[in-house]
Amino acid sequence: MKKLLNFLLLFATLLLFWVWLNGSLAADVLIIGVISAFIIALLFRDSLAVFSGLNPTPRALGYSVLYVFFFIKELIKSNISLAAIVLSPKLPINPGIVKVRTRLKSPMGRLLLANSITLTPGTLTVELEGEWLYIHWVTVESTDINAATARIVAGFEQYLEVMYD
Amino acid sequence: MIKRFITLLLLAGIGAIFASLLFTYVPDSELNRTADYYAGHTASDIGAANIVTAIIVTYRGLDTLGEVTVLFLASSIVGLVLSLGQKQHKTQRNRVAVGELLTTGSRFLAPLIMLLGVYVFVNGHLTPGGGFQGGAIIASGMLLLLLADPLRHFSHTLIATLESFSGLSYVALGVLGLFMAGGFLDNRILPTGTLGELISAGAIPLIYSLIGLKVGAEFSSMLASLSETEDLK
Amino acid sequence: MIEFLVYVAAALTGVAFLLALYRFLKGPSAADRVVAFDALTIISITAIVLTALVEGRGIYLDVALVYALLSFLGVIVIARYMERGL
Amino acid sequence: MDALLPILGGLLLVGGAAFLLLGGLGLVRMPDLFNRIQAGTKATTLGTLLTLSGVACLQPAWGLKLLLIGLFILYTNPLSSQVLARAAHRAGTEKSSKTMVDRLAEDTGEK
Amino acid sequence: MNILMTGMSAVLCIAMLGAALLAIRVKGDDSLPLSILAAGLVSLFASVLFLILAAPDVAMTEAAIGSGLTTFLFFFLLARIRGTAQTVDKNDGSALDGRDYD
Amino acid sequence: MIYMAMATGFLLILIGFYGALTNRNLLRMIVAFTLANTGVNIVIVAIGYMHGRTAPILDAAVTASAAAARIIDPVPQALVLTAIVIGLGVTALMLAYAYKLYERKGTLDIAQYTDLKW
Numbered sequence: 001m002k003k004l005l006n007f008l009l010l011f012a013t014l015l016l017f018w019v020w021l022n023g024s025l026a027a028d029v030l031i032i033g034v035i036s037a038f039i040i041a042l043l044f045r046d047s048l049a050v051f052s053g054l055n056p057t058p059r060a061l062g063y064s065v066l067y068v069f070f071f072i073k074e075l076i077k078s079n080i081s082l083a084a085i086v087l088s089p090k091l092p093i094n095p096g097i098v099k100v101r102t103r104l105k106s107p108m109g110r111l112l113l114a115n116s117i118t119l120t121p122g123t124l125t126v127e128l129e130g131e132w133l134y135i136h137w138v139t140v141e142s143t144d145i146n147a148a149t150a151r152i153v154a155g156f157e158q159y160l161e162v163m164y165d
Numbered sequence: 166m167i168k169r170f171i172t173l174l175l176l177a178g179i180g181a182i183f184a185s186l187l188f189t190y191v192p193d194s195e196l197n198r199t200a201d202y203y204a205g206h207t208a209s210d211i212g213a214a215n216i217v218t219a220i221i222v223t224y225r226g227l228d229t230l231g232e233v234t235v236l237f238l239a240s241s242i243v244g245l246v247l248s249l250g251q252k253q254h255k256t257q258r259n260r261v262a263v264g265e266l267l268t269t270g271s272r273f274l275a276p277l278i279m280l281l282g283v284y285v286f287v288n289g290h291l292t293p294g295g296g297f298q299g300g301a302i303i304a305s306g307m308l309l310l311l312l313a314d315p316l317r318h319f320s321h322t323l324i325a326t327l328e329s330f331s332g333l334s335y336v337a338l339g340v341l342g343l344f345m346a347g348g349f350l351d352n353r354i355l356p357t358g359t360l361g362e363l364i365s366a367g368a369i370p371l372i373y374s375l376i377g378l379k380v381g382a383e384f385s386s387m388l389a390s391l392s393e394t395e396d397l398k
Numbered sequence: 399m400i401e402f403l404v405y406v407a408a409a410l411t412g413v414a415f416l417l418a419l420y421r422f423l424k425g426p427s428a429a430d431r432v433v434a435f436d437a438l439t440i441i442s443i444t445a446i447v448l449t450a451l452v453e454g455r456g457i458y459l460d461v462a463l464v465y466a467l468l469s470f471l472g473v474i475v476i477a478r479y480m481e482r483g484l
Numbered sequence: 485m486d487a488l489l490p491i492l493g494g495l496l497l498v499g500g501a502a503f504l505l506l507g508g509l510g511l512v513r514m515p516d517l518f519n520r521i522q523a524g525t526k527a528t529t530l531g532t533l534l535t536l537s538g539v540a541c542l543q544p545a546w547g548l549k550l551l552l553i554g555l556f557i558l559y560t561n562p563l564s565s566q567v568l569a570r571a572a573h574r575a576g577t578e579k580s581s582k583t584m585v586d587r588l589a590e591d592t593g594e595k
Numbered sequence: 596m597n598i599l600m601t602g603m604s605a606v607l608c609i610a611m612l613g614a615a616l617l618a619i620r621v622k623g624d625d626s627l628p629l630s631i632l633a634a635g636l637v638s639l640f641a642s643v644l645f646l647i648l649a650a651p652d653v654a655m656t657e658a659a660i661g662s663g664l665t666t667f668l669f670f671f672l673l674a675r676i677r678g679t680a681q682t683v684d685k686n687d688g689s690a691l692d693g694r695d696y697d
Numbered sequence: 698m699i700y701m702a703m704a705t706g707f708l709l710i711l712i713g714f715y716g717a718l719t720n721r722n723l724l725r726m727i728v729a730f731t732l733a734n735t736g737v738n739i740v741i742v743a744i745g746y747m748h749g750r751t752a753p754i755l756d757a758a759v760t761a762s763a764a765a766a767r768i769i770d771p772v773p774q775a776l777v778l779t780a781i782v783i784g785l786g787v788t789a790l791m792l793a794y795a796y797k798l799y800e801r802k803g804t805l806d807i808a809q810y811t812d813l814k815w
Binding site: 399416421434450466 | 498553571
């Protein structure tokens with residue numbers, strides 16, 4: 001049952017990708033898309049789709065939208081802070097690799113968390129191992145695990161926790 | 166010392182030839198006769214929007230058959246040469262483990278890359294790209310799988326079957342063109358349809374898809390045989 | 399007006415390209431060059447999109463898609479090579 | 485509205501190119517590899533996304549494909565940077581003398 | 596707009612020649628991976644140049660095959676030759692060193 | 698623009714030859730060969746380019762009737778496409794042989810390959 005669900009999710013993702021690539025909904029495009037998406041989904045049964053593990057509740061959907069906005073805000077903020085660092089003549093950096101904790105379990109959620117952390121102010125995920133994330137921080141504000149977790153991870157985790165369980 | 170001198174002399178000679186070519190070159194302002202024919206007749210005769218594809222698959226189809234054969238030979242020779250004298254027993258290969266990020270990322274991305282490859286070769290007659298590019302993209306997807314799991318063994322039988330099946334169908338379609346249309350590899354065994362639609366241009370999408378599968382299988386087998394070769398100390 | 403803005407954007411992109419190229423040629427470590435390689439690929443995507451805009455041909459965008467894929471794969475191959483996992 | 489969209493597109497293009505320039509500058513100025521990766525990833529990602537949206541404003545018909553390219557970059561660019569950072573760290577790349585703490589090295593028992 | 600294209604191709608040509616010279620001239624311990632990387636970069640720039648010369652088909656082929664697969668094949672071979680059988684010492688400076696292959 | 702691209706292509710061929718003739722490392726020679734290959738491709742594509750024309754793909758921007766006046770020469774492009782693919786096949790073959798030679802001799806330096814000297 002779970003396998004079938006995964007297959008269907010993958011198939012739907014691939015079909016969406018196909019229609020998006022072609023930019024049309026004509027009958028011939030759809031027929032070829034269904035065939036090729038089916039074959040590829042069959043070959044990659046144990047693969048992941050964006051939606052696999054996503055909770056099918058309205059609350060999760062709402063949080064996904066909020067997550068996107070939060071992410072865009074953080075991305076722009078991060079670039080402005082980076083610009084401030086790069087453009088200042090003294091290069092005020094204070095780098096280090098800190099260790100933080102995450103509660104997420106679903107692979108897709110963890111990957112999205114790591115990617116989001118990399119694109120947000122001054123942080124870069126170096127290693128993800130079990131519940132520990134090792135993060136390179138341009139301006140280290142705290143080397144304590146809990147303080148750093150609250151500073152770096154918590155913002156995204158509150159959304160991702162609802163989206164992926 | 167004398168060797169370096171001869172090298173420089175040789176390069177100076179070639180450079181002089183190149184310079185004279187460059188300075189006497191006058192760009193054309195009109196298409197030459199061949200190109201003019203292709204430009205004027207492709208849309209009405211072949212029905213393909215991408216003229217380069219029309220040339221590769223139909224006008225110069227035989228050359229492409231030869232090219233695919235050369236590639237096939239190259240990939241089988243690479244496999245043969247690398248497997249010569251290899252010890253059959255599997256030594257344990259202590260490669261550094263893959264991080265979780267790459268595993269998850271590749272599990273997500275590999276199907277999408279495959280589908281991108283399919284898109285590139287199915288749309289060969291409409292957009293840039295075609296069988297060779299699509300095949301290379303499919304092989305890149307295989308490479309991603311190999312990177313995420315270095316000890317994975319691809320089924321060589323599957324790759325070889327796919328390769329020979331598409332090669333045979335390609336030649337069969339060519340022969341079909343001999344009977345049902347103007348000549349070997351003629352694409353008009355199917356109706357040419359309207360210019361710019363996905364199913365149009367006769368057999369070109371079909372032929373290019375077969376070429377794409379074949380080329381993808383060949384490149385994948387090259388990568389797989391290089392990856393499965395034992396390390397030298 | 400628009401044309402002028404496109405010129406300015408292309409000039410800025412060109413400077414960024416040269417800066418990344420400087421990092422590539424200079425090094426010092428191999429990983430630095432790989433980072434510069436990644437940045438150069440991404441900047442090339444911008445160059446491709448600008449070319450498509452100037453020539454007015456939407457079909458050029460497919461090439462940019464292939465580029466986005468390749469920058470990712472290239473960096474990963476080299477990274478796996480560096481950590482001896484290939 | 486119709487007259488405004490192209491102007492917005494042009495401004496977005498210039499903004500994106502400016503962020504790319506910042507990325508290049510960061511690549512040159514930052515002292516060690518990890519800081520360079522940070523500059524290279526963040527600035528080029530946002531710069532390319534802004535450029536793509538600028539082009540989408542100038543040529544609305546290309547919007548779908550540009551969005552797809554943007555999503556692809558948004559997904560793959562940080563991922564490749566992380567893999568590279570991990571590999572470089574495992575290979576023991578030099579860190580800047582300003583580095584104050586390295587928990588990963590402590591935990592894997594290096595140095 | 597023509598000036599734009601000309602300028603872009605001028606920058607690309609300079610970059611290509613620089614990367615090509617690096618590819619054949621680079622010396623030192625980790626020179627082999629670097630020259631392969633530089634050759635890949637030359638192919639990459641060549642592909643943008645092809646696009647500017649109005650050849651999108653060739654640009655895509657060069658990007659996917661010339662710059663992509665060729666570089667990957669080189670790195671696979673280099674990894675085979677380097678020999679991973681020896682114990683991987685995490686602290687040996689740079690993993691891209693050339694000490695054990697030529 | 699054409700002349701610039703063509704000059705770059707010729708220079709790349711020369712750089713590739715120089716590298717192949719002066720380097721003694723086998724893999725460096727193969728890298729130099731791929732450089733020369735790229736140079737040849739650039740020259741051929743530059744020959745096909747015509748000023749003020751666009752890519753030989755028909756769509757809304759270039760209609761079939763106006764094609765002959767608006768597109769550039771498609772034949773060199775088809776040629777180069779073939780050349781690139783075959784180039785990869787040749788490179789793969791050279792790499793496989795380089796691997797075998799290294800396995801036999803334990804070195805990539807061609808000065809050490811002295812079997813045919815006497």
